[in-house]
Amino acid sequence: MNELRDKNFQFHKEYLIKLTKKYGTPLYIYDSYKMKKQYIKMKNSFSGIENLIINYACKANTNLNILKFFQKLGSGLDAVSIQEVELGLKAGFHPKKIIFTPNCVSFQEITKAVDFGVRINLDNLSVLEQFGECHPNYSIGIRINPHIMAGGNSKISVGHIDSKFGISYCQIPHIKRILKNTGIKIEGFHMHTGSDISDIKSFLEGAKILFRVAIDFPDISYINFGSGFKVSYKKNDVITDLTVLNHYLTEEFKDFCKSYGSRQPINLIFEPGKFLVSESGYFLVNVNVIKHTTSTVFAGVDSGFNHFLRPMFYNAYHYIENISNPNGRFRFYTVVGYICESDTFGLNRKIQEIREGDILCMKNAGAYCFSMSSNYNSRYRPSEVLIFQEKDFLIRKRETMQDLIRNIVEIHI
Structure with missing residues (x-):
């Protein structure tokens, strides 16, 4: 199609290699075109809901430029720490377009969120009681645990009966x-059961519980x-069918609103993170x-779980x-990093x-990749580049x- 993209709007391999020569490796690259496409897709998928709000779950990727990008699109913000709240305010989000949903934080952090004027979801009876005593005039939301086991694996399932959330x-x-x-x-009710959910029954089951709870308030x-919402990680992968979800959820929501009989419109909020940014991201590494060992061929790269956990x-x-040799014959490799422990990106690929x-x-390196990086083994964290309006910008x-x-304070020893 052009120098950057093919007919499927994917970046040409030559273009990606060009960026590695310009910025070095390891390198994160984010495609703002894909982010916008996903945001619009979600808006359109739930177009039957008049009062729809989409809040970007910024824990997926907290680069300030990405927050600014979603703010310009009209998104709100889902924040889970007071630092994310501050980043959101710095990115230009109005306080009332930020919802702070903390877990196991100090009460001082919650009080700071009150000072910032953002919306707050609480998920602990003790904290709710303290908050009511200290800030009785500050309306809050409640995060409900619906006792639903959902998500791609147990580590990202957060709505089951034994969850801390x-x-x-x-x-x-x-x-x-x-x-x-x-x-x-109470101004609203919140629920989040997990990540990478492909079965819409989990959403609908949770919705019925929230509606049943909210009707009394x-x-x-x-x-x-x-x-x-689950995105595609491989060819023909199962994803969350937003069209089907919309069909059932819209009717349920409209029935609830009719039964509730509110004098004010009730907003339906989604807080996607991975859905909006995961597929926009590319992580480029050098071999x-x-x-060769007795059983395996390893490809060792200049990164590790310190960058991509x-x-x-x-x-x-x-x-x-392998974008350097796209026409090479296929062989089996285990791709590993340079960290001193088990550090496998792909086994027998x-x-x-x-x-x-x-x-x-x-x-799929746009979500929960750089944001979970560290300096383990005293390694440097990599650069980040944003492709915006078909130009590349260094954003970290x-x-x-x-x-x-x-931040090390040296002492005389």
Whole structure:
């Protein structure tokens, strides 16, 4: 199609290699075109809901430029720490377009969120009672635990009965008692059951629980379903069917609004993170070594779980392609990093023949990749580049030794 993209709007391999020569490796690249496309797709998928709000779950990728990009699109923000709240304000989000949903944080952090004027979801009876005593005139939302096991694996399932997140829907009488004792007002209800959910039954089951809970509370202004939509990680992968979800959820929501009979419109909120940014991201690494053992051919690259933790932490699959040798014959490799422990990006993968010096591209690197990076083994974190209006912009510089020691206080020993 042009210098950057093919007919499917994917970046040409030559263009990606060009960026590695300009910025070095390892390198994160984000495609703003794909982010916008996903945002519009979600808006269109739920077009039957008049009062739809989409909040970007910024824990997926907190680069300030990406936050600014979604703010310009009209998105709100889902924040889970006071630092994310501050980043959101710095990115230009109005305080009332930020929803702060913390878990196990100090009460001082929640008080700071009150000072910032953002919306707050609470998920603990004790904290709710403290909040009602200290801030009785500040309306808040409640995060409900619906007792639903959902998500791609147990580590990203957060709505089951033993989860630390949310107030059990069986504890609604406790919530009502606290409201009566403190006078605090509830403006909405929130739920998030997990990530990588392909079965829409989980969403619909949770929706029925939220609607059943919310019907007894006057003057709410929103129902918040969080997110968890699954995206494609490989060819013909199963994803969340938003069209089918919309068909059922819209009817359920409209029936609830009719039964609730509110004098004000009730907003339906989604808080996608991975759905909006995962597929926009590319992680490019250089092959340091090819190593043959008695049973395996390793391709060792200039990165590790210090930069890209998901395959090791979640057993997540990320497609790996040799963009330096796209026409090479396929062979089997285990792609590993340079960290001193088990550090495997892909086990026994069928990849175009890999040579030392080749550039490998890992797909779906936009969400929970750089944001979970570290300086383990005293390695520098990589650069980030945003493709915006078909131009490349450096949005985070590669770290240096000075970054590693900046906050060290040396003493005389």
